[in-house]
Each structure stands twice: as C-alpha cells, then as structure tokens.
Amino acid sequence: KQEVTQIPAALSVPEGENLVLNCSFTDSAIYNLQWFRQDPGKGLTSLLLIQSSQREQTSGRLNASLDKSSGRSTLYIAASQPGDSATYLCAVRQRTGNQFYFGTGTSLTVIP
Amino acid sequence: DGGITQSPKYLFRKEGQNVTLSCEQNLNHDAMYWYRQDPGQGLRLIYYSQIVNDFQKGDIAEGYSVSREKKESFPLTVTSAQKNPTAFYLCASSFTNRDNEQFFGPGTRLTVL
Numbered sequence: 001k002q003e004v005t006q007i008p009a010a011l012s013v014p015e016g017e018n019l020v021l022n023c024s025f026t027d028s029a030i031y032n033l034q035w036f037r038q039d040p041g042k043g044l045t046s047l048l049l050i051q052s053s054q055r056e057q058t059s060g061r062l063n064a065s066l067d068k069s070s071g072r073s074t075l076y077i078a079a080s081q082p083g084d085s086a087t088y089l090c091a092v093r094q095r096t097g098n099q100f101y102f103g104t105g106t107s108l109t110v111i112p
Numbered sequence: 113d114g115g116i117t118q119s120p121k122y123l124f125r126k127e128g129q130n131v132t133l134s135c136e137q138n139l140n141h142d143a144m145y146w147y148r149q150d151p152g153q154g155l156r157l158i159y160y161s162q163i164v165n166d167f168q169k170g171d172i173a174e175g176y177s178v179s180r181e182k183k184e185s186f187p188l189t190v191t192s193a194q195k196n197p198t199a200f201y202l203c204a205s206s207f208t209n210r211d212n213e214q215f216f217g218p219g220t221r222l223t224v225l
Contacts, residue, residue: 004154031210043118043202043216051211089154093210098162099170100145100204100214102154 002027002094006103013080014111021075021106023090028068031093035064035075038087038105047088048075080110115139116217118203123222125190125197133188133220135203144186145204145214148172155202161186162208190222198224 003026013019023033032051036044048057048064050073056065063076073090089105116137125131135144143162147155157170161180175194180186186205190197203217 032213034213036216041200041219041221043116043218044204046213046215049213091155091214093214095210098208098210099157099160102147104152104154 002092002101004090004092004101004103006088006090006106008106009104010107010109012109012111015080015082017080017110018076018078019080019108021077021088021108023073023075023103025071025073025092025101027094028071029095030068031095031098033064033066033073034091034093034100035062035073036089036091038089040087044089077108080108082110082112084108085110116203116205116215118201118217118220120220121218123220125222125224127224128192130189130191131222133190133201133203133222135186135188135217136184137186137203137205137215137217138184139205139215140183141205141215142183142208143206144180145206146170146176146178146186146188147202147204149200149202149219158188197222 005024034049035047050057050066061078066073087105087107091100091102119134145160146158159178161167177189201220206214
C-alpha cells in the first residue's frame with residue numbers, strides 16, 4: 001500500500017527566508033502529485049499539480065519538483081511571508097485503484 | 113461561482129444517532145470523495161464514487177454509508193456503528209481523467225456529545 005511521508009512535521013522560519021518542504025512516497029506507480037495548503041479549520045486549497053511525466057511546476061513564489069524514480073517531491077517557497085503560515089500537504093494519485101494518498105502535512109509558521 | 117459546498121459546518125451528535133453530512137458540487141466532476149481528518153493524521157479515504165449510482169469503500173468505510181443518486185451530490189451518513197466519529201470530514205471531487213487535480217470543500221466538524 002502507498003505510504004506518503006512529510007518531513008518535517010513542523011517548521012518555523014523568519015519572514016523573507018526561502019524554504020523547502022519535503023514529501024516522499026513508497027510506490028512510484030502514480031499518475032500525479034498534488035500540493036495543498038490547509039488553514040486551521042478549513043478545507044484544502046490546491047497549490048500545484050505535477051503529472052508523473054513532469055519534473056516541476058511553478059506558480060508565483062512556489063515551485064514544486066518531482067523525482068518519481070526516487071519517490072520524492074519538494075515544494076520550494078521563495079521569500080516567505082506571514083500569510084504563508086499554514087499546513088502544507090502532498091498527495092499522490094495512485095495508478096492502482098485511482099485513489100489519492102495523503103501525507104500528514106508540514107505545519108509552517110512564518111515569523112514577522 | 114463553481115465549487116464544492118458542505119453543510120453543516122458544525123454538527124453535534126448524540127451517541128446512538130445517525131447523522132448525514134451534505135456535499136454538493138457544481139464543477140461537473142464525475143468523481144467524488146469523502147475523507148476523514150484527525151489531529152496529527154493524514155486524510156483517510158472513507159468512500160469514493162466515480163459515477164452516479166456506483167461507489168467504492170475506502171480504507172475506513174466501516175460505520176459509514178453513502179449514496180450517489182445525482183452527479184452533483186454525494187451525502188455521507190455516519191451511523192451509530194461508527195465508534196469514534198468525532199473528526200473533521202472533507203468532501204472532494206475531480207474529473208475521472210487521471211491527469212486532473214482534486215478539489216475540496218470547506219469541511220464539516222462532527223462532534224459526538
């Protein structure tokens with residue numbers, strides 16, 4: 001069964017710093033990988049979607065990479081802002097069964 | 113505006129009661145999903161449906177039931193058989209084309225009194 005891991009579980013950085021969040025998965029038979037943001041008590045907001053054939057995707061200050069063969073993805077946030085404080089989750093869409101599997105998330109705090 | 117709505121936002125249940133959580137989408141998505149989120153844990157799949165009148169169990173389906181009578185709607189019933197139902201419930205939808213992303217509703221927080 002697919003296992004998705006996110007490290008670290010929590011991260012605190014000063015405003016303006018660049019940072020990297022990590023996501024690893026055990027089964028490389030995926031269609032795509034999606035990064036989400038979740039604010040406390042809210043639903044998930046989609047940030048970036050990377051297809052299995054792609055290496056990276058960019059949206060504004062966010063850049064996500066995918067190395068399917070090694071089972072890893074990173075989310076790079078440039079010039080962090082206090083408004084970036086949230087929990088970030090990654091999810092893979094599995095080829096077998098067409099289900100999504102989620103990591104437990106990284107809680108990010110950006111200190112003004 | 114296109115999106116996914118869930119109601120109610122907060123729900124309180126007495127032990128032994130069944131409750132139904134609503135999920136509606138106007139994105140014309142074929143597939144709909146129900147997840148449960150507990151503190152410190154990732155999202156766990158309860159049920160999903162890829163077409164009207166058909167649905168499949170996820171990893172934690174015991175104590176839950178669903179129906180998919182309309183493309184836009186996928187209600188979840190939490191039955192009295194679910195021993196620990198207090199959690200945050202999230203509904204999601206997507207196109208069945210596997211290149212497409214998943215979108216989420218705002219969630220329903222269920223508390224058992």
